[in-house]
Amino acid sequence: MLRQYELIEKVRSYDPTADEALLNRAYVYAMRMHGAQKRASGDPYFAHPIEVAGILTDYRLDTASIVTALLHDVIEDTPVTREQIETLFGDEVAELVEGVTKLSKLQLTAEHTRQAENLRKFILAISRDVRVLMVKLADRLHNMRTLQHIPSPAKRERIARETLDIYAPLARSIGCHRICTELEELAFEHLNPVARDAISRRLEALRQSQGGAVAVVSGEISTRLEAAGIPARVFGREKGAFSIWRKLQRKTIGFSQLSDIYAFRVIVDGEDDCYRALGVIHRAWPSVPERFKDYISTPKRNNYRSLHTTVVGPRGMRIEMQIRTEAMDRVAEDGVAAHWRYKDKSYGFDAEAQAAAGGRDPLINLRHLVQVLEHGGDAEELVEHAKLEMYLDQVFVFTPKGRLVSLPRGAMSLDFAYAVHTDVGDTCIGVKINGELKPLRTELQNGDVVEVVRGGKPVVPPDWRSLTVTGRARSAIRRHIRQTEKEEFTRLGRATVDQTFERAGKARSQVSLRPALDRFAAPSEDELFESIGRGRVTPTQVLDVVFPGLKAAEREAAVAQRRIEDGKSARLYVRGGGLTPGVSLHFGDCCNPVPGDRIVGILETDGRGLTVHTIDCERLATFEDNEEVWRDLQWTPEAERNTIARARLIATVRNAPGVLGQACTVIGDAGGNIVNLRMRYRQQDFFDVDFDIDVKDARHLTHIAAALRANPSVETVDRAKGEDAAA
Template sequence: MMRQYELVERVQKYKPDVNEALLNKAYVYAMQKHGQQKRASGDPYISHPLEVAAILTEMHLDESTIAVALLHDTIEDTTATRAEIDELFGEDIGALVEGLTKIKKLDLVTKKAKQAENLRKLLLAISDDVRVLLVKLADRLHNMRTLDHMSPEKRARISEETMEIYAPLAGRMGMQDMREELENLSFRHINPEAFETVTKRLDELSERNQGLIKKIEDELRELLRAEGLVTAQVKGRQKKPYSVFRKMQSKSLSFEQLSDVWGFRILVDDVPSCYRALGIVHTRWRVVPGRFKDYISTPKQNDYQSIHTTIVGPSRQRIELQIRSRYMHEIAEYGIAAHTLYKDGENKTVDETGRAKPQSNAFSWLRRTIEALAEGDNPEEFLEHTKLELFQDQVFCFTPKGQLIALPRGATPIDFAYAVHTNIGDTCVGAKINGRIMPLVTRLNNGDEVEIIRSGIQVPPAAWEEIVVTGKARAAIRRATRAAIRKQYSGLGHRILERTFERSGKTFSREALKPVLHRLGQKDTEDAIAAVGRGELSSLDVLRAMFPDHQDERVTVKRTNTEGWFNMPSAAGIAFKLPDQAKDGTGPSALPIRGLSGNAEVTFSPSGAVPGDRIVGIMEEGKGITIYPIQSPSLQTFEDEPERWIDMRWDLDEANNTRFMARVAVSALNEPGSLAEIAQAIATSDVNIRSLSMGRVAADFSEMQFDLEVWDLRQLSHLITQLRELPAISGVKRVFS
């Protein structure tokens, strides 16, 4: 266990003016508070915060961060309080310790909605001060190193959480060594058989090629020194088991097919020396085509800079090389922790070129991710967005003006458009890649110049969500789709309300609706109107909310029966005329139908019938007469009972002002706007929708069943023709029951 003086000496090596009093006080306070507490391994609990502090000293962090590491478990696991820590160490350290306490309570491997919300809390906690993240990552690293003492279930859960959240977060912050170690430790517990197999094969390979790495190191070093790069350092290393396993999985390769199990790193003094070293190596050995990347001229978003190349080097081995300056190496090793911006607030140091060291792009990414919290996405969308951002490797593309845009691998011009600006993505209709018009599904490559073609009337199709790979693009497309659907329903709802108010002798206006929104349980006017369009809110409820004294007036139209007519009380007062041979001269008040006298109750079949259909009546006991179109399959039930059939015909006068119900099935594309398009066509044909039911029949199509009110068969046939011409419609048919 590290002693008090050893901790101070560690910090003094890179910060001679260290505040020893702060470190000593934090050490003693943590030791007293944790007292006799033990870890699952049986070690004193204080050993854990001491090891976390030791990890942070390797990153050369300031004494305040080291003190937070010593204190990070005191509030949760001891009698310490935030007020006490504020008093002894200051509010700044107290706030960091409390932030870490809250993070420790988050369960990041649980059901999706809760996991998403907890990830929000994690990112919010680390957004104010990145030192919270650095201490948390060091805390997680030590816990992973000592995970063997946990139960198998807990080991698996913690390892999964580390692999899903903390390892990629460390990578995004530029801390590659920590990411590799976290991934490797997690891999060991998540897939122990694969870990053991890959580790064994790597050990065998290392034993078989003993001395080869040193031979290649020496040859590279001598070559560079002979060409004047005397201070160049060369170091070779074998790749980690998880890195090898991931490559085998992603490339579908066997272990024997891997050609770059070893990697070599060349460290030089400055940027010009990097390119000089590259020229020396490429002049001496052949380059493997397609395996060159320059991350110095185009750094990764986590500030990583290096030149990557693969050569067929000494002993005809394929060798992967990374060439970088020592400053770049510090950034690559420690990432965001290497930025003096976070060490006592200083940011005036310069890099090896004499330029001011930039602020961390990695932390800028974190800030942008936090901004996504304000976009109003649901937790699941935020989780998806963040995980996409964490896990994706990158390609670098350019706007026509030369602006560099970093995107995940597999990104399309649509992703590019949304990365530039949300409005550009929403209005994108095409793209030129390197001057040529290309499909929007084209995958972008490093160095592509992308020009977006826009249209002011464009609305992003919902299908784009399946094409894009960035969380920002997906979230924006979903928002635009929801807004378009809301707009369509709002238009439909406005027309419904206008007609309802007109029938009641009132005038509808948005302004008059605002004061009564609370009565309808709606947030704003557009939400209320859209709810009417969706059928979630009755137009009559809106009318009553705006005019509480309004009374519904129902007008009953009294029809005068003439000879040969009989009443249909349940069919809106419509009269049918029986064939002449069916009358007995007694008039409608006493129609002799199979022994029945008086007015017969007449109803329609469930699918209805309209003037122009050939119809028959079926006499049913207790129901009166039910009218069916001749095409109705239900008539087969009565084939053996001809005595129940009554031949009927339409005999409506020209002044008839009653609509009749017909059922129509419509198969439409399952995309936003289809329903509104159909409803518009129905309204344009002067047809009323009585009811609508929907059911998805395939991934891309929805089946809708409309009960429509029409004047006659001619109008219905015209509507069906109009619907079939709509681009969103795949089929329309009349339904008979």
Template structure:
């Protein structure tokens, strides 16, 4: 055994022996021996024996007062992935508990030929499932990442170093914060920051060094002054001053868009006290002695963070008019702040808290995202959204606390309460007032979600929400609803196509041709026809081979424009019941309305886009007649559609008010107003309106045109 390996092993065993029985130490030594033999021919990129890595991971975990199974897992965590050792070998020697933990931290080996982003997503998916069963998997994985980041400089490939640093910053550092292990979080952030922004980190560190030399005595002065002030008030406390990490300083500079010199609270002071009552007493003393900076007080004792973190935070104008951040907490709270949930575990009492990861809400939320994601990449995208730092705390009408990322909307709040609440959300009251659903929530807001009986989230919500859970739920619902819409549209298209060919459409006839079109079910064929991937005429010819292909020379636009009205109504495909934005889309170039003569253009993968027959854009599709669908308004109800009018109104007081009041009197809703031209006497408006058809539009135009202040009003399709 190499001298350095023997030395590191003995150091680890000595530390373990201080808190573990001889029997447990013997098990750990057996795990080391297995790992040593397995990794014997391997070396790290630094040139050191590979076994030093698992030894270092185990040593890092010892700071958390971890259990024996976790230490054994740390020593064996790379054996299955990188050596001949199998999970069965580990289970035979160390039991099922250790075998499951090792399996949880082992990457998948069957996806090596996949793109890097897919591999990352699949491995994280496996890790999350393992964490949900046993949170100790995450502890080992974080310790593994800490040591890998400490030795990242030995990795030759710049691209690989950057990829690992990004992954650390976006996933592993936030995970460490989620379980409250700030020691891991801070180190992971700083090491990743050093790789991603080396020049910025160097600049910040040099400034910190300068401040340290200049202000060393100032920190001691403030510590002594705060200690004395608290003692005079009868509060026994321990006061420490500490610099913020380079990464946290950089984040604050980015968030506030300020320079290093403009930051006021680079040094934070921590007050440790015996009990909660004295924490609030100490806060009162600080606020009475020093001027408080408004809006900086945060009470995480009465409202703990999701990871269990508790403390009082405030920023005051301290000695020499320096802004200083003060954190006040008990010794027990401080232990939780440093060690996170691991501080709660008591292995000597048979672990009353349990190892299941699902006891943590954030794990359950990530599992929801995993269940709702359509692909590994989507899961990873939504997971990164969920890995936030800053939080706001809002309340339900019953007083239940909901923690959300900063910038969250009422829609995010609704999905955080329950998936069904989010899906049926139609509005929100914040602090008793109706607000737009895109409103950003603030700390302390009381949010009351208004619901409909039928779930119908808008596809546009995906651009509004910022939580991964909300986005995943919305996407899942839209996918399901869109599939349903494509099935209905595909069925209607085939029915009309067969009818026009003089054939009877029977859905059972589609079953024999599923394999021909690489579809598993009849519904898959209908979806493919509905979303435009599969040509309806190909389906017709597959069932009726005698049908000849359509003649390409015919101009579909001419045929439709000169079709008799009666024939048009009988042969067109009705769009009744199809939801705009799902399988059917209304073109923004011409804004078709009920009463207009229309045509549908099949867009591959997107369904049908409806245009008016006089739309200029149709010329672009004249050479592909097979993508034209004869559609009609037949049977449409009272649905509102978006139309647009151009109004030229006199530039006088009350002119705009007169126009909007007139539109409201016609029971028409305005969705957007834009000023597109202005002169001394007139200005030109484009007004988007929700209208039920051309008849209502004509009535509206007539009413607006009658206003004295209106020079002209016309429908516009541009």
């Protein structure tokens, strides 16, 4: 445990202006408040906050952070209040201590819903002041170093899993490689000791067989660089057990196939020297194709900058090398902590250090996570996307104007569009990659120039979620879909109420819906209409509340079945200017309605909205006695004119050479587009064929069926209904 004077000396070594009196007061206060409290190891509890403070001095954090580390448990574990902390140590320290205390109370491995909500609070808290996260990471690091003293195996596993899933990725997201690596290794030791021991034994054997070679290679690299007049520090490093395990799992390869268990780091004076050193190394030894990465000109999102290359070095060894400056190395190891430094008799976050890191925001990863959280969404998806943003490696692409956009590896065109701006993603209708039109599912590669083709009105199909990998894109798509659903269910509910009122001889515009709002606890009319559209409230319930003295005949008229009508009483319109299939409205796969068919809607009880059926669909008999679910529908004029719909024809044709080709030709000549074809019930003389065809409307489908019947090799043609249409 650090003694009081030792802690202060460590702080003053990098910050001569540190407030010694404040540090002394915090050190003594922490010891006095924790008093006789003990840790699971039997050590005095106050040793823990002192060790946490010591960890932060290794990262050269400011005085307020060190004081926060000393006091981070006093509010939670002692009678001390925030107000007392503020009185004794100031508002800044009180704010930080309170932030760390709130994070400590969040259980991040609880059930999914609570985990997501807590993760939301966690990320928003640390994004306001990253020092809260630095203190929490140091706190978790010391707890993991002493985890073996906790007697409960289940609790040890919970803490280790939480560390691996949340804290290590967060450390990586702000570039703190040293903390991230140690947290991963400590968690791996408790979560999978068998795998860790196996890898450790292999590493020990490798050290014995290749340990001498590492020293020889380091000396050879140094000699080559010295001869070229490039001062450099060269040393080898060994990959950690967890890092090896993750790579074995990800690439499904064997231990012997790993080429980067040993890597060499070359530290030079300046950025120009990085490229000069690279040239010396590539002239000395052949480089391995496609193994060169320039993270200096295109840094990673956590500000990591370095040159990576792999060469076939002395003795035929594959050697992975990282070439960087001292400043780059510090940012690579310490991340955001590298941006605090003493300069000109002051200590704090230094803009020049940020410029040395490429001028990028050192908290950009946390800001990406905040953008994911702003759109909310499903609890499990929230946790999944937050982890995804923290874990994935990157691909670098460009806008047509040359702006660099970094995305997770595996990102597609829509991820790019939403990374540029949410409005760009919402209005995306196509994409050009390197000047060529490409499908939206195209995976982006390093160096691609991506141009988004935009439409006028935001249209976000629900299946777009499968065309994205970033949390930002998926959360934006979910937000747009939720908003569209809300608008459409509100429109659906409003039209249904109007239709019901009219049938009862009433007009909604002439009465107040306040009694219904109170009765169904709806904050507004739109909320009430949305509930009706989703089937949670029926329009007749609203009618009964607004007109409590309604006559029986009027009420019966309001709920009477209106299936066989000309559609003129319909207030709900399908496609074009009305409801959108796939959101609040779905076409029944039992009858495949197409424009021109007389249609009705059935309100689904599971909240999915309306399912559209043709008036003669067999499944409508199921709803014969449930008048409330029927809705009168009509196609919009636009749908009647311009829609391409899908229908199925079942044809029985002769089993003879060329007959199937003739049938396809007939359909094509009639203007139909075959999207699927299936043969069944094949016998010696005849067989049945299902044709799924894109058509303009019911009349077009009838014309195609008539053309098929005119072919002498076609026996029968029928439109598929019921089970045949759904097959």
